[in-house]
Amino acid sequence: MATKERLKKYQRAKFENFKKVNDLIINDDEAYIDLKVSTFNSIKAEYSLTKAPILKQEFLDYIENSASYIPLEYPIVLEIHSDKLSSEEKIVIRKLIKNHFTLTKINKEMEMEALNRKSRFFLLIGILGFIILAIFYANVSFSIIIDIISFISSFSIWEFCELTLFEKDSLQEEVIKYTHLAKVRVIFNKDNR
Amino acid sequence: MEEQNQKFQVEVETGEIMDAELLSVVEIDGKEYAVYSLDNKNGTVDILASYVIKDKEGYDELIDINNPIDKEKISNFIKSLVA
Numbered sequence: 001m002a003t004k005e006r007l008k009k010y011q012r013a014k015f016e017n018f019k020k021v022n023d024l025i026i027n028d029d030e031a032y033i034d035l036k037v038s039t040f041n042s043i044k045a046e047y048s049l050t051k052a053p054i055l056k057q058e059f060l061d062y063i064e065n066s067a068s069y070i071p072l073e074y075p076i077v078l079e080i081h082s083d084k085l086s087s088e089e090k091i092v093i094r095k096l097i098k099n100h101f102t103l104t105k106i107n108k109e110m111e112m113e114a115l116n117r118k119s120r121f122f123l124l125i126g127i128l129g130f131i132i133l134a135i136f137y138a139n140v141s142f143s144i145i146i147d148i149i150s151f152i153s154s155f156s157i158w159e160f161c162e163l164t165l166f167e168k169d170s171l172q173e174e175v176i177k178y179t180h181l182a183k184v185r186v187i188f189n190k191d192n193r
Numbered sequence: 194m195e196e197q198n199q200k201f202q203v204e205v206e207t208g209e210i211m212d213a214e215l216l217s218v219v220e221i222d223g224k225e226y227a228v229y230s231l232d233n234k235n236g237t238v239d240i241l242a243s244y245v246i247k248d249k250e251g252y253d254e255l256i257d258i259n260n261p262i263d264k265e266k267i268s269n270f271i272k273s274l275v276a
Contacts, residue, residue, distance in 0.1 A: 024219040026270065071273035 024069070030185070031074035033066045037082040040089040055096050063097070067181055076184045083190045094186040105178035112171050119163040122156040129153025203231070203241075203255070218245060219270060226267050227255055242267040 025032040037043055040053075048054035067076055078097065085093070130153045136146055199215040213229045220226075225245040230238040243255035244263075258264050 024217060026219065026221040026266075028222065071270070073269075073273040 026074060027077075029074060030077045031070040032077050032079050033063060033070075035063070035078065035080050037080050037085065037093075039082075039084050040086075040093070043093070053092060053096065055093075055100065060097075060100055063184075064177075064181065067184075068177065070180075072176065072180055076180065078184050078186045079189055080186065081189045081191055085188065090188050097184065097186055098182065101178055101181040101184065105175065105182045108171065108175045108178055112168070112175055115163055115168055115171060119160050119168070122160040122163065126153045126156035126160060129156060201229075203229075205231070213241075216240070219267075221263075221266050221270065224263060226258075226263075227253075228267070228271060240271055242271065 025034070043056055043059045045054040045056050063078060070076055080093070129149050132149050133146060133153060136149075201213055201215065202210050203213045204210055211231050213231050216228045216230055218225060218227050226242050227245045228240065228242050230240050232238050242258060244258055245253050246256050248254045258267065
């Protein structure tokens with residue numbers, strides 16, 4: 001099961017990547033990600049409507065990549081440097097960024113629930129299959145059925161192990177990552193860096 | 194091509210000169226710190242931190258951290274990554 005200690009282990013593994021990161025800025029126990037934005041249109045997806053804007057994926061990816069090196073203990077502050085954004089645009093940008101990461105977090109949590117349901121299903125099928133095998137094992141006339149049930153049970157237990165041991169931990173790590181990002185605080189700075 | 198971390202030499206408390214590898218530079222509450230590792234040559238490394246101050250000629254110089262509050266801040270930062 002992915003406990004907080006095991007998740008910290010994944011973060012520790014990223015320490016190797018930390019070596020390549022410079023200019024990490026921490027103020028008042030908050031980690032800052034600095035971004036320069038020229039205009040709102042420079043970060044808005046070209047095909048999105050004016051009244052329902054969507055941010056460019058590369059902009060969101062940049063935030064996500066920058067945040068991946070920040071330890072979970074530090075809340076993230078996204079400082080956007082721009083002297084050309086209107087008050088309305090700032091409100092929209094703040095809302096779009098937080099919505100994106102909050103929705104991604106919710107999606108990952110739903111994926112986690114689906115994964116848990118699948119793994120419980122496979123475990124149940126596997127256990128039931130082996131119980132049935134134990135009951136019919138001595139009876140040779142059921143040999144074909146025994147082979148089929150044996151295959152299904154083994155497959156189910158294997159699927160349960162794969163989901164629990166391999167997929168669940170990486171999905172849990174993503175939930176933690178997007179939970180961290182969903183709490184991002186967005187501030188604006190008019191200095192033109 | 195993988196970037197190589199900056200390597201340099203430091204004199205430790207015993208007077209011994211050791212090879213250090215710069216891991217990162219981090220700014221915490223307006224002060225710049227260098228985080229670097231010292232190879233103990235026995236399979237372990239020590240992680241250390243120093244202030245980064247510009248000398249008269251504009252080059253970066255590593256200065257010992259004497260302020261206990263600053264020590265705690267950088268220590269917490271390093272622990273959050275490796276603890």
